[in-house]
Amino acid sequence: xxVIGIVIAGGKSTRMGxxxxxxxxxxxxxxxxxxxxxxxxxxQQVYVSRNSADGIVDQLPERxxxxxxxxxxxxLELASQRLLIVPIDMPxxxxxxxxxxxxxxxxxxxxxxxxxxxxxxxxxLMNYLTxxxxxxxxxxxxRGMLQALAAQPVEWxxxxxxxxxxxxxQWRHAIEMLGVSI
Numbered sequence: 439x440x441v442i443g444i445v446i447a448g449g450k451s452t453r454m455g456x457x458x459x460x461x462x463x464x465x466x467x468x469x470x471x472x473x474x475x476x477x478x479x480x481x482q483q484v485y486v487s488r489n490s491a492d493g494i495v496d497q498l499p500e501r502x503x504x505x506x507x508x509x510x511x512x513x514l515e516l517a518s519q520r521l522l523i524v525p526i527d528m529p530x531x532x533x534x535x536x537x538x539x540x541x542x543x544x545x546x547x548x549x550x551x552x553x554x555x556x557x558x559x560x561x562x563l564m565n566y567l568t569x570x571x572x573x574x575x576x577x578x579x580x581r582g583m584l585q586a587l588a589a590q591p592v593e594w595x596x597x598x599x600x601x602x603x604x605x606x607x608q609w610r611h612a613i614e615m616l617g618v619s620i
Contacts, residue, residue, distance in 0.1 A: 439518065439519060439520055439558075440482055440483075440519045440520070441479075441480055441481045441482065441519065441520045441521075441522055441540065442481060442482070442483050442484075442485065442514070442516070442519050442520070442521050442522070442559075443473070443476030443477070443479070443481030443483065443484040443485070443521075443522050443523075443524070444484075444485050444486075444487065444507065444510050444521055444522070444523045444524070445469065445472045445473060445476070445484065445485070445486045445487065445488075445524055445525075445526060446487050446503045446506050446507065446523060446524070446525050446526060446553065447459040447468075447469060447472070447486055447487060447488040447493060447506075447525075447526035448487045448488050448489050448493070448495075448496055448503075448505075448506040453604045453605050454527075454603075454604060454605060454606060454609065455606060458526050458527050458603070458604075459488060459526050461529075461609060463529055463613060463616060464616075468526055468527070468529060469486065469488075469492070469526065471529070472524055472526060472531075473486070475524065475531060475532070475533050475536060476522060476524060476536070478533035478536075479522060479533050479536035479537055479540060480537075480540065481522055485510045485513075485514070486510075487503075487506030487507060487509060487510050488506075494506075494509050494510045494513055495509065496509050497509040497512060498571050501571050501578050502578045502579070503525075503553070503578075503579075503580050504567055504570060504571055504578045504579070504580070504583060505571060505578065507523065507567065507583075508564075508567040508568070508571060511559065511563075511564065511567070516559040517559070518558060518559060518560065519558070519559050520540070520556055520557070520558050520559075521556065521557050521558070521559055522536060522539065522540060522554065522555075522556050523553060523554060523555050523556070523557070523580075524536070524553060524554040525553040525554065525602065527602050527603045527604060528553075528554070528599070528600060528601065528602060528603070529603060529609070529612045529613065529616065530598060530599040530600075530601055530612055530615060530616065531554065531599050531600070532596075532599055535548070535554070535594055535596070535599055535600070536554060538592065538594060539554060539555070539556045539592065540556055542556065542590065542592055544588070544589070544590055545557040545558065545584065545587045545588065545589035545590070546589055546590050546591070546592050547584055547589055547590075547591060547592070548591065548592060548593075548594045548597070548600055549591040549592065549593055549594070550591075550597065550600070551597075551600040552579070552580040552581045552584055553580055554600075555580065555584060555589060557583075557584075557587055557589065562587065563583075563587065566583060566586045566587070567583070570582065570583075598615065
């Protein structure tokens with residue numbers, strides 16, 4: 439089954455104070471790094487949910503990651519491909535972690551971290567997204583989507599790789615863990 443990679447990078451980066459997608463590690467932006475990781479993990483195609491010219495703009499603004507996800511899905515002609523979804527703000531994430539997720543036969547995510555995750559494109563997924571996003575008090579969370587799809591949590595021994603970096607302090611700490619220069 440074909441695997442489509444999706445980078446969720448449409449946030450405002452308000453806590454970071456600058457666009458997280460453009461932060462660099464060893465001379466490469468987080469956006470390019472995420473796309474590279476998805477290709478390394480076997481994604482034949484990679485798409486970016488991003489409110490700028492280099493991504494797919496949210497059709498439903500202010501709906502969080504699910505709004506970005508449905509916007510990407512609406513632009514594609516999909517059948518039953520698997521979707522490997524990664525956030526823009528995990529500089530410690532590795533291709534090995536993504537391989538581990540893809541090895542799961544069912545929708546899956548890492549225990550304690552809803553992203554990255556792997557789900558299968560289906561009518562059930564699209565119905566869930568459409569229903570939740572049409573409701574002003576719907577569940578717009580990735581966790582809610584994973585629960586609705588009966589996704590299974592899997593263990594990953596390197597949980598530090600799943601650390602989100604939402605502030606400059608978290609970013610510096612992650613970069614220090616990588617041992618590279620910014």
